[in-house]
Amino acid sequence: MNSIEVKNLTKKFGKFISVNDISFEVKEGEVFGFLGANGAGKSTTIKMLCGILEPTSGDALVGGYSIIKEPELVKRQIGYMSQKFSLYNDLTIEENIDFFGGVYGLEGQEMKDRKEWVLTIANLKGKEKSLADSLAVGFKQRLALGCAVIHEPKIVFLDEPTGGVDPVSRRNFWDLINTLSQNGVTVFVTTHYLDEAEFCNKIIMINEGRLIAGGSPEELKRKYISSTILEIECDDVNKAIELLDDMSFVKSSSFFSTYIHVTLSENAGNEPDYDNNKISEIRNILSDKNNINVIRIEKILPSLEDVFVNLLEKGGVKNV
Amino acid sequence: MFNRILTIAVKEIRQIKRDPLTLLVIFIFPILMIILFGYALNFDVKEIVIGVYDQDRSELSREFAVSIDRTEYFQVVKYYENQQQVNKALDSKDVQCVMVIPPKLSEDFYAKKNVKIQYLVDGVNGNTATVITSYVGAATRNLSNKYINEVLEKKGIELYQPVIINQSFWFNPELKTTQFLILGLMGSILITLAVVLTAVAIVRERELGTIEQINVSPLTSIELLLGKIIPYIILSLIVWGIILLFGYLLFDVTVKGSWILLFVSTVFYLFASLSLGIFVSTISDSQQVAFQIGTLISQLPSNLLSGFMFPIESMPPAVQILTNITPTKYYLIALRAVIIRGVGVEAFWEQLVYLFIFAIVCLTIATLKIIKQRK
Numbered sequence: 001m002n003s004i005e006v007k008n009l010t011k012k013f014g015k016f017i018s019v020n021d022i023s024f025e026v027k028e029g030e031v032f033g034f035l036g037a038n039g040a041g042k043s044t045t046i047k048m049l050c051g052i053l054e055p056t057s058g059d060a061l062v063g064g065y066s067i068i069k070e071p072e073l074v075k076r077q078i079g080y081m082s083q084k085f086s087l088y089n090d091l092t093i094e095e096n097i098d099f100f101g102g103v104y105g106l107e108g109q110e111m112k113d114r115k116e117w118v119l120t121i122a123n124l125k126g127k128e129k130s131l132a133d134s135l136a137v138g139f140k141q142r143l144a145l146g147c148a149v150i151h152e153p154k155i156v157f158l159d160e161p162t163g164g165v166d167p168v169s170r171r172n173f174w175d176l177i178n179t180l181s182q183n184g185v186t187v188f189v190t191t192h193y194l195d196e197a198e199f200c201n202k203i204i205m206i207n208e209g210r211l212i213a214g215g216s217p218e219e220l221k222r223k224y225i226s227s228t229i230l231e232i233e234c235d236d237v238n239k240a241i242e243l244l245d246d247m248s249f250v251k252s253s254s255f256f257s258t259y260i261h262v263t264l265s266e267n268a269g270n271e272p273d274y275d276n277n278k279i280s281e282i283r284n285i286l287s288d289k290n291n292i293n294v295i296r297i298e299k300i301l302p303s304l305e306d307v308f309v310n311l312l313e314k315g316g317v318k319n320v
Numbered sequence: 321m322f323n324r325i326l327t328i329a330v331k332e333i334r335q336i337k338r339d340p341l342t343l344l345v346i347f348i349f350p351i352l353m354i355i356l357f358g359y360a361l362n363f364d365v366k367e368i369v370i371g372v373y374d375q376d377r378s379e380l381s382r383e384f385a386v387s388i389d390r391t392e393y394f395q396v397v398k399y400y401e402n403q404q405q406v407n408k409a410l411d412s413k414d415v416q417c418v419m420v421i422p423p424k425l426s427e428d429f430y431a432k433k434n435v436k437i438q439y440l441v442d443g444v445n446g447n448t449a450t451v452i453t454s455y456v457g458a459a460t461r462n463l464s465n466k467y468i469n470e471v472l473e474k475k476g477i478e479l480y481q482p483v484i485i486n487q488s489f490w491f492n493p494e495l496k497t498t499q500f501l502i503l504g505l506m507g508s509i510l511i512t513l514a515v516v517l518t519a520v521a522i523v524r525e526r527e528l529g530t531i532e533q534i535n536v537s538p539l540t541s542i543e544l545l546l547g548k549i550i551p552y553i554i555l556s557l558i559v560w561g562i563i564l565l566f567g568y569l570l571f572d573v574t575v576k577g578s579w580i581l582l583f584v585s586t587v588f589y590l591f592a593s594l595s596l597g598i599f600v601s602t603i604s605d606s607q608q609v610a611f612q613i614g615t616l617i618s619q620l621p622s623n624l625l626s627g628f629m630f631p632i633e634s635m636p637p638a639v640q641i642l643t644n645i646t647p648t649k650y651y652l653i654a655l656r657a658v659i660i661r662g663v664g665v666e667a668f669w670e671q672l673v674y675l676f677i678f679a680i681v682c683l684t685i686a687t688l689k690i691i692k693q694r695k
Contacts, residue, residue, distance in 0.1 A: 050536045075538045086533035090338045091331065102327025103537045148533070157536075 001028040003155050003186035004049065008058035011044050018044040020209035021058065026188060026202070028154075031181045033200030034190040035308065041209040042190040046159050049188070051075050063154055081148035083160035085140050089133035093124055096132050096147060104151035118146030121176060138169030145176060149185070156180060158189040162196065174199050194304040205308060212311050217304055224310055225302040227251060228275045232260040232282070233295040240292050243285060249278055263306075275299060324539055328547025332521065336551060346517075350509045350559050354566045357505050358498055368452050371398040371415040373406045378426035384437070387463055388419060393455045410442060417441045417452050502567040503655045504628030507648040509563060510556055510586075511593045511622050516614040517552045518597025523610040526601075541690065549594050556590050576662025585654040585668075588675040592647040593618070595682035602689040622648035650674045 004026035011019040019041040026032045036042050047053035049062055051071030060067045063077030087096050097118050101111045119125045122142040124135075132140065141161065149156055158177070162170045174196065181187050181201075189200070197203050197217065204214040213220055234240050241260055244253040251263040262282075267274040279297050286292040336343060372385045389396040397415060400406050409415050420438040422428075428435050439456045443449040472478075525531040534544060567573035575582060600617060604610035623629060625639070626648035632640055643649050650671040657668040665672075 052532075052535045072538060075536055078536065080533065080536040082529065082532055084529035084532070086528070086530045088331070088335065088530060089528075090335050095331070095334055099327060099331045100533075100537075102330075103324060103534065103539050105324065105538075107323065 002026065002061075003028045003030070004032075004060065004062050004188065006049070006058075006060040009045065009048060009055050009060055010057045011041075011048060011053070012056045017209050019048070019055075019206075022206065022209075022211045023058075024204050024211065024214060026186055028186055029181055029184045030201045031177060031187045031189065031199065033197045033203040034188065034206065035192070035194065035197055035203055035304075036190075036206040037192065040206045042206060043159055045206070046080075046157050046188070046190060049074075050078060050080050050157055077154055079148040079151070079153040079156040081144050081156070081158050081161055083163040085137075085144040087132045087140060087144050087147065090131065092129050092131055093119075093122075093135070093143060094128035096143065097150065100147040100150050106151060114150050114152075118143070118150055121179075122146045136169075137165050138172065141165055141169065141173060142176060145173070149180065153185070155186045155188065158187065160190055160192070162191060162193060170196065194308055197304050203304070205311065207312060213307070220304065220307050221302050224307045227266050228264045228278075229300050229302050229306060230262040230264065230279065230282070230297055231256070231300045232262060232286075232297050233258070234260070234286060235293045239290065240286055243290060243292075244282070247282070247285070249281075261300075321543060324543050325547040325550070328539075328544060329550045332548055332551040336555070346513065346555065346559065347562060350513075350563050351566055353505055353509055354502065354563060354570065357501055358567075358571050366393060368394050368417060368455065369415045370394045370396050371400055371406070371409050371418045372396055372421070373400040373403070373418055374421045375423040376421050376425040380426045380429055381421045384421060384425075384463065385419065388456070388459055391455075391459055394459070406440065410440060413442065415442075416448070417456065419456075498571045499573050499660060500656070501628075502563070502571055502573050503659060504626065504648075504652060506560070506563045506567070506655065507589070507626060507651045508619065508622045508628060510560060510589065510651075511596070511618045511646075511648055512615060513559060514552060514556050514590055514593035515597040515600060515618040516611055517555070518549060518594045519600035519604060519610040519614040520607050521548055521552070522598065522601035523604050523607050527606055541687070545598060549598075552594060552597075553587075553590055556593075557586070560586055573659065575659050577658035577664070581665055582655075582658045585651065585658065585672060588672050589647060589651040589654075592650075592675045592679040592682070595679040595686070596647070599682040599686045602686045621646035625649065626652055628652060644674075647675055647678045650678075 002025045004024075006022060006024050008021050008023055009019055010017070010021050022045070034042055034045070044053065048055050048067060049060055051062070051067050051074040055068065062074045065073040065077065067074050088099065091099065094115070097115050098111075101107075101114060106114055119128065122139060122145075124139060124143060132143065135143065145156075145158070145161065162173055165173070170193070177187050177189065178199070191197060200217065202214070202216055203220060205212050205220075213224065215223065232240065232244075237255065237258070237260055241253050241255070244250050244260065244262055249265045251265045253260055253262045255261075264275070264278055271277070279299075283294055283297060287294045370388065372388075374381050374385060385396060385399075388394050396419075398409065400409065400418070406418050406420070410418060418440040420440060422436060422438075425435050425437075437460060439453070441449050441452050441456075525534065564573070564575075596618065597614065600610060600614045604613050621643075625632075625643040626646050627643070628648065632643050632649070635643070654668045654671045657663050661667070
């Protein structure tokens, strides 16, 4: 069953094409990651899927309803939460929950139950009377998500939900997303934290309004990264990186915290044991010829970040 | 539908309550305005301070001066010896008017020549000067008539006046302008409050991003607007009550006509004002801008063009047409009809229609702008 079906969706603002003819499908219960740099068209797409922005052309079915013909029915199916955590800071936690419950027409026992549920998942029991403003960002974010799904929607759109949040809170938040997904809720999430995207069942990447890749994280890594990536730990990294850049078989090298990441050129001649040979060669040049203390050289799995950077370089895109 | 409107209204009221300072300002501001305007902005001219430069110094000239002093409008405070003193008195604003009696008044008078009395009036404040001129004119005419009578009586001719003016001011017999002013003030305060509060409340949702959350919900624009407006209608009505109360306590403003009519007119006016506020919200992107545009768009026309301070009939025709941009104009006509004249709705129902049309125009423009934003 597809929860969301997007067909040739396009949005133009004047001459600027924000979303350019994209199509994809999201299965029920999936955690679907929508990745792209800022300004790539992520928020515009989400706004169209939520029925608050009309597409220039194309259409999408969300929960079975057309975003063009039945935007009001679409709105009943979905929950939405954005980076800005749309809570009222001058209302208490309970008043915020009451408000969003009321907007979705909850009342009586159902309202009570859902309020309990939101307080539980946000870990805010006993704090009902505190102002939302007094909450730490992590709590605010969980409360906002709770309010966004208070009416138990089948599909949730999360637009950069973890922006500006500390790593622990981000991890907690993703646990919450997984819980929703296990209960059959389709979660459509945009993020520019590529490490978060690893938690998604499926990912699509968008750049300058166009889809550039799609698949599960593993599929993407396999498909787009054919070269070997090495992580090198050594002293005098500045000198090391200069030397590495001069080596013919090194495609690129860059700092990665205190380490160096090196992408090898592809094994064009199908040389046997290519990777290990190159590792020995690097060790030889760095430590034997230049007296750099090399602590370790390891093959690592490419991250989605590597995939993304690789894709953008292929597309000749600058300024990511 | 009703429950959802109520949800919005309750939320709005809770937010208003969280900000007691603003609430206090909302209630204190009108009271201050009434006191300031009521006492300071007073067009009534009474007790005009007058000086006399009597160059004749005769019995007759003294009688002239005393008879002016005896009326309730004038108070003779000073007699001058020469022209320098007169100039000085006017320059230093010791007096508002100087009565100059010519040297040979008595002689000419008994010689049955025309005598001329000059009044030097401080013309800096045109309004007051006009009033003083008409008062001294009337006082002098009375004096003149008295002498005509005496002369005719001596000749044995009975005087009768073919046409007698019998002047009486309806609705406001003492011609007090304070009543009039308080009503204008009521219009001005209500529109400012309604426009600014509504515009700021709507723009705040947009500025904080909470509007997005509401947009993706099944809530319709009408439900949202009604829910947001209702608390401000209640708030404005409370302020309206405060203005009426203070108008009565301090300036004796009483409602001659029907309270129901007064209430209905006020609700129409608030509807028009809040619609203007909604329109303002669609053209402002921050609360600050909304506040500034709201104050400007509501106060300027309602103070200058509504007939609050300056009568519309005496404006140039082009400006008279321009006066239609402020709903305060219609409200003031209705207010004066109900409060001062105490007449029925038949005397001013058109004003309610105009207010309604004004509201619909504002709401239509606002809706079109919102629909455009969706595209």
